Amino acid sequence: MGAPKQKWTSEEESALKAGVVKHGAGKWRTILKDPEFSGILSLRSNVDLKDKWRNMSVTANGWGSREKARLALKRSQQIPRPDDNHMALSTVDGSLDEEIVDAKPLAISNETLQITGPKRSISRLDNLIMEAITNLKEPSGSNKTAIAIYIEDQYWTLPNFKRLLSAKLKALTASGKLIKVKRKYRIAPVSAFSEGRSSGMLLLEGRPRDSLRVEKEDFRLLTKFQIDAELAKMRTMTAQEAAAAAAQAVAEAEVAMAEAEEAAREAEAAEADAEAAQAFAEAAMMTLKSRNSSKLMVPG
DNA sequence: TTAGGGTTACAG
DNA sequence: CTGTAACCCTAA
Numbered sequence: 385m386g387a388p389k390q391k392w393t394s395e396e397e398s399a400l401k402a403g404v405v406k407h408g409a410g411k412w413r414t415i416l417k418d419p420e421f422s423g424i425l426s427l428r429s430n431v432d433l434k435d436k437w438r439n440m441s442v443t444a445n446g447w448g449s450r451e452k453a454r455l456a457l458k459r460s461q462q463i464p465r466p467d468d469n470h471m472a473l474s475t476v477d478g479s480l481d482e483e484i485v486d487a488k489p490l491a492i493s494n495e496t497l498q499i500t501g502p503k504r505s506i507s508r509l510d511n512l513i514m515e516a517i518t519n520l521k522e523p524s525g526s527n528k529t530a531i532a533i534y535i536e537d538q539y540w541t542l543p544n545f546k547r548l549l550s551a552k553l554k555a556l557t558a559s560g561k562l563i564k565v566k567r568k569y570r571i572a573p574v575s576a577f578s579e580g581r582s583s584g585m586l587l588l589e590g591r592p593r594d595s596l597r598v599e600k601e602d603f604r605l606l607t608k609f610q611i612d613a614e615l616a617k618m619r620t621m622t623a624q625e626a627a628a629a630a631a632q633a634v635a636e637a638e639v640a641m642a643e644a645e646e647a648a649r650e651a652e653a654a655e656a657d658a659e660a661a662q663a664f665a666e667a668a669m670m671t672l673k674s675r676n677s678s679k680l681m682v683p684g
Numbered sequence: 685t686t687a688g689g690g691t692t693a694c695a696g
Numbered sequence: 697c698t699g700t701a702a703c704c705c706t707a708a
Contacts, residue, residue, distance in 0.1 A: 389693055389702050413685065432702080434686065439701055 392436055399424040400433055400440075409437060513552060513562070517571055525568035528553060 392400075403415030403425075412430035415421055425433065516534040520526045526534075532549055553569060556562040562569045 391702080410686070430685070431704085434688095435702065435704095438688085 395424050396428065397436070397440065400436060403433075404437065412437075513549070513556065513569075514571060517562075517569060522568075525563075525565055525570035527568050531569065 399421040400415070403411075403418060403421050406420075407414045407418065412433040415433060416425055416428070416430050428436075513531055513535070516531045517526050520530055520534055522530070528549065531553075535549070553562065553564075557564045557569070562571060
């Protein structure tokens, strides 16, 4: 439970976990180069990632592969007490089992799984589409296929992703956020998009009719990694902040759900969005709950 | 570059 | 002083 030197932030841990999930453990350099994580992990080296992953594995597992060395080291470090050296030499290790199971090299805990889960998982397609078009940087706009490929490549997708994308593209065009020109989509000049990633609070989207005051970025990506990071951040918040964040998430979920009911046309896409928001809200509430119920949190 | 042993800084 | 997590060193 120590708190040592350049302690890893929750965001960094989440980024590392997400990186391992994406690229696999051991590909530290690859993870570090991934633009999705390079921002947060820019101050860490590949060795730092490796060491941190080792530490996390040890603590998460209880008994990592390093524990053996620890125990061995421990015994040799026992300070020689002036007294008591009578029959010391060979009695020490009566129950030192070598049974220690090394069977679990991967100690990723449940956190990433609880969100994506076995069920559906969708991010804000609006934002993903915007990001895709922005980053693709095609002068004349990007067609649906290119957008789909970008999103599929950059994030995870659902079985019915293509349908949702079509629905969203249509809706965005109808609402004026996108301009469709000969099968290609461009971002409408109205809203300037900053690539800014880490604004303080998470907002699904700022809609005109939101009951929430939305003055900040109405730009939010819900990637697996970012959800995890958000929850991790929440764990380190104060009680008030966490409560506010959870309430915010719930409110957003409600808004999204209401929208889903209203918008009959793009029912599918809206519902998916709403469910994503709700999933996060539930996770947020769980986090808050465990936070409050036991002030002694499990480390990490 | 990575895996693993070893070392150091910090908290309890 | 002990335990832990970050940091360091080095073989492969």
